């Protein structure tokens with residue numbers, strides 16, 4: 090039986106012109122653990138997340154949350170919280186106003202805004218316009234927005250991006266806590282040491298295809314660390330290489 094909050098991707102394919110961004114992907118993201126979502130640039134991680142969130146239409150296959158396609162969820166922010174790269178708050182609004190507008194349009198209590206500002210550690214900046222925020226503060230605001238509906242499922246695209254060392258420690262603790270509460274947590278990242286510090290499980294893509302779906306410890310296996318294991322697995326799947334190849 091599938092958990093009511095699992096993310097299920099079945100034979101999912103997305104073609105843009107002659108690019109198969111996502112190519113017959115099948116995997117299940119389970120609750121109660123942090124799943125690291127890895128893959129070289131252009132591997133299809135963001136596209137997969139957008140398809141799960143109904144922001145893009147699949148060429149074929151399905152993506153569901155708790156057994157239902159995202160667009161069919163009633164009050165979706167109460168089910169799924171998301172942070173995407175491109176997600177941007179209106180710069181002329183304050184952080185608090187941005188979250189209040191989001192809460193109001195999704196039928197969420199205003200009191201939750203103060204809670205998520207605190208959870209994200211940006212209470213003191215809540216009255217400032219978002220355009221004055223640093224990248225790290227914007228990330229925290231995006232994470233606050235993702236948490237607004239207290240959702241059992243979270244999809245976070247590179248949440249550590251722009252965070253300072255204190256922020257990196259904070260997000261690690263937050264992800265562990267969210268999974269510990271039984272939530273389904275999918276986190277894409279290019280930071281291998283970071284991913285090793287917060288993930289229990291890994292799903293690795295290369296050129297739109299599934300390269301691995303395994304527990305972190307099993308994936309690292311006999312390798313020195315996650316970075317080495319990852320680089321060996323993805324060496325032939327990277328779309329862009331830096332020109333210095335191992336002999």
Ligand SMILES: Nc1ncnc2c1ncn2[C@@H]1O[C@H](COP(=O)(O)OP(=O)(O)OP(=O)(O)O)[C@@H](O)[C@H]1O
Pocket residue numbers: 105108109110128129130131132133134135136137
């Ligand atoms: N809207 C689009 N139109 C055309 N091609 C697209 C579009 N979105 C993504 N692609 C292509 O699909 C492929 C997968 O891109 P995607 O952004 O999903 O990869 P990613 O794994 O998230 O990469 P990164 O780690 O660089 O963020 C790439 O080749 C990209 O150029």
